[in-house]
Amino acid sequence: MMDEKELQGLHAHASCGHADPTDQLKLIREVWRLREENVRLRECYDALSTLMSDMDNQLVQYEGALKLIATPKRADGTYNRCREACELIARKALSTSGASDGTPYKPEIYGGGDK
Numbered sequence: 292m293m294d295e296k297e298l299q300g301l302h303a304h305a306s307c308g309h310a311d312p313t314d315q316l317k318l319i320r321e322v323w324r325l326r327e328e329n330v331r332l333r334e335c336y337d338a339l340s341t342l343m344s345d346m347d348n349q350l351v352q353y354e355g356a357l358k359l360i361a362t363p364k365r366a367d368g369t370y371n372r373c374r375e376a377c378e379l380i381a382r383k384a385l386s387t388s389g390a391s392d393g394t395p396y397k398p399e400i401y402g403g404g405d406k
Contacts, residue, residue, distance in 0.1 A: 356384035 360377045364370055372380070 352384045356380045 359372065359380050362371050
């Protein structure tokens with residue numbers, strides 16, 4: 292990506308009068324093409340930065356949910372959270388990311404879950 296100073300230098304060279312008019316026109320068109328490309332690349336970078344930030348936030352939510360769900364048994368052999376509470380935690384994490392369409396999860400490995 293060219294910075295504004297480089298583009299101005301190219302534009303100044305194109306309009307200095309040393310090149311023939313056809314070359315000047317080509318250089319000026321190239322300057323404008325490069326400016327437009329710089330704007331497009333800046334917009335893409337901004338969009339990707341936003342997406343990465345959103346993905347980082349989703350990852351934090353997923354990790355938090357998994358850590359709560361993966362908490363080991365207490366000394367008395369019981370868990371801190373029941374199965375329904377774990378389901379709510381997981382659904383909340385999935386819903387905030389848009390990863391869940393609201394359809395109940397039915398694991399295939401255990402015969403499809405509740406029918």
